[in-house]
Amino acid sequence: MSTLALLVLLVLVLLGLAFVLVPGAVAYLAYRHPNARGPMGVGLTAVAAMAAIVVPIAMR
Numbered sequence: 927m928s929t930l931a932l933l934v935l936l937v938l939v940l941l942g943l944a945f946v947l948v949p950g951a952v953a954y955l956a957y958r959h960p961n962a963r964g965p966m967g968v969g970l971t972a973v974a975a976m977a978a979i980v981v982p983i984a985m986r
Contacts, residue, residue, distance in 0.1 A: 941980065949973045 927935075953969030 945973065945976060948976065 956968040
């Protein structure tokens with residue numbers, strides 16, 4: 927594999943982990959604080975916010 931292919935693979939793996947771990951962490955924090963919105967809604971909002979940042983950059 928070339929260096930470029932390995933770099934692209936690394937970036938894809940890191941983005942995949944970010945899309946799994948960050949919303950999960952945000953949903954867990956919302957779960958620990960009952961006054962916050964529902965954990966699922968908070969997690970989905972975090973995914974949407976991350977997608978709103980990453981997709982325009984990836985489309986360039």
